[in-house]
Amino acid sequence: MAESAEKAVPAEVVAGTTVDHLTATYQAHYRSLLGLAALLLDDTASCEDVVQEAFIRVHSARNRVRDREKTLAYLRQTVVNLSRSALRRRILGLKLLSKPMPDMASAEEGAYDQLERDDLIKAMRGLQRRQREVLVLRYFADMTESQVAETLGISLGSVKAYGSRGIAALRVAMEAAQS
Numbered sequence: 001m002a003e004s005a006e007k008a009v010p011a012e013v014v015a016g017t018t019v020d021h022l023t024a025t026y027q028a029h030y031r032s033l034l035g036l037a038a039l040l041l042d043d044t045a046s047c048e049d050v051v052q053e054a055f056i057r058v059h060s061a062r063n064r065v066r067d068r069e070k071t072l073a074y075l076r077q078t079v080v081n082l083s084r085s086a087l088r089r090r091i092l093g094l095k096l097l098s099k100p101m102p103d104m105a106s107a108e109e110g111a112y113d114q115l116e117r118d119d120l121i122k123a124m125r126g127l128q129r130r131q132r133e134v135l136v137l138r139y140f141a142d143m144t145e146s147q148v149a150e151t152l153g154i155s156l157g158s159v160k161a162y163g164s165r166g167i168a169a170l171r172v173a174m175e176a177a178q179s
Contacts, residue, residue: 017058017062017063017068017071018062018068019062021071022055022058022059022062022071025071025075029072029075030051031052033054033075033076033079034047034048034051036076036079036080037050037051037079037082037083039081040079040083040084041083041086041087042088048088049071049074049086050082050083050086051079052080053078053082054075054078054079054082055075057078058071058074058075058078079166079169091150091174119173119174119177119178120170120174122173122177123169123170123173123177124136124170124176126169126173127164127166127169127170128165128166130152130154130158130162131162131163131165131166131169133152133162134148134152134159134163134164134166135162135163135166135170137152138159138163145159145160145163152179160175
């Protein structure tokens with residue numbers, strides 16, 4: 001009979017935060033925890049996420065909270081820690097974003113550009129010597145018409161005429177190459 005008497009005595013209540021206590025804490029302190037997160041983070045959505053995650057974590061570990069009066073302290077510390085983590089992730093994200101991706105063409109674009117360059121070189125070789133010289137100095141060496149005239153020892157009008165005829169001949173040659 002001694003055994004049945006022992007079974008009738010209620011077992012000791014396990015220390016920890018109950019779901020009801022955590023719910024009451026949520027209702028009473030959600031706004032203050034949100035305010036704490038707002039002091040640490042800059043946008044409302046992140047603050048709400050941090051506070052919700054803090055309640056989820058404390059709920060998951062509620063049996064480890066020995067003194068239920070410390071539930072709010074655990075929640076505050078969890079909010080602070082989660083806010084720090086969120087800021088670290090942002091900083092890391094900004095560091096990764098600040099490195100621009102190399103401005104490279106795709107393989108297809110590179111091949112197409114190479115074909116166009118080859119066609120342009122062939123077309124340039126087909127020009128008269130003076131036309132080629134004027135176009136190379138004007139557009140590839142980025143000289144003004146006056147500088148080209150001085151470099152080649154010809155008049156400004158000749159530079160304009162050779163340049164105009166050279167571009168027209170290039171246009172015809174490039175259209176023929178792409179057909």
